[in-house]
Amino acid sequence: MKVLATYSIKGGVGKTTSAVNLAREAAAAGSRVLVWDLDPQGAATFFFRIKPKVKGGTQRLVGAKGDLVDHVRASDIGGLHVIPADFSLRHLDLHLDGTKRPTERLASLLAGVDGRYDVALLDCPPSISLASESVFGAADFLLVPVIPTTLSSRTLYQLSEFLAGQQSPPALLPYFSMVDGRKRLHRDVMEAVRSEWPDLLTTVVPNASVIERMGPERAPVAAYAPASAAARTFASLWAEVAARLWS
Ligand SMILES: Nc1ncnc2c1ncn2[C@@H]1O[C@H](COP(=O)(O)OP(=O)(O)OP(=O)(O)O)[C@@H](O)[C@H]1O
Ligand SMILES: [Mg+2]
Structure with a gap:
């Protein structure tokens, strides 16, 4: 099982939007997919039309007796399961801190479902915290959406520097x-970031109102606008990611 996380120190950059669409693409390509919503906002849970409920609360989810199998829910999409979030995840750091090896805890929980899924995709809250370090311990790859602005791209450099100091960090897949x-600024920042990041994914997710419609539609773009350019973009983003995962 490959473990991916949509992760960024910065909020509102498209992590959940990517997680939901990429999970759908992976499932459509025949992979068995588990989305783990780690954000108390529960946005991925919402998009997959699942009740926001962590059975027994976050302490039980990550505690010594925790077993992810107890938390998995089927979605409307074939081959795609979800571990939903609820507001109790705001205490994730605290409950991880109460475990023996907090930075290895998410990895050990995921090991319990290895074999049941081909891809696990963790949708992370913004910030960099103990929970993030546990995500870094679990993930093979971090998918990092970057809005081409000064502050958003700056957090990519902060993340890269942080990971450079870690033992066996996950690979970064920024896009x-x-x-x-x-916007001139967007074009300029993209050029600057690309020159320093030659292996940046080449797919570019545009700002598009069809993508924003995921809110009212509560579904990935391909479910309600399959012929749109945006749906093709997420298919191409997944193709690029999959090529890196199984290269
Ligand atoms: N490509 C896009 N075009 C237009 N709107 C987008 C796009 N991607 C995301 N959005 C909108 O921007 C907002 C933030 O997106 P999203 O929730 O995916 O970001 P996030 O990084 O997961 O945020 P958070 O840090 O709060 O978890 C949402 O309202 C979403 O609909
Ligand atoms: Mg999000």
């Missing part, structure tokens, strides 16, 4: 998100 090609 541009919510891009407005009409």
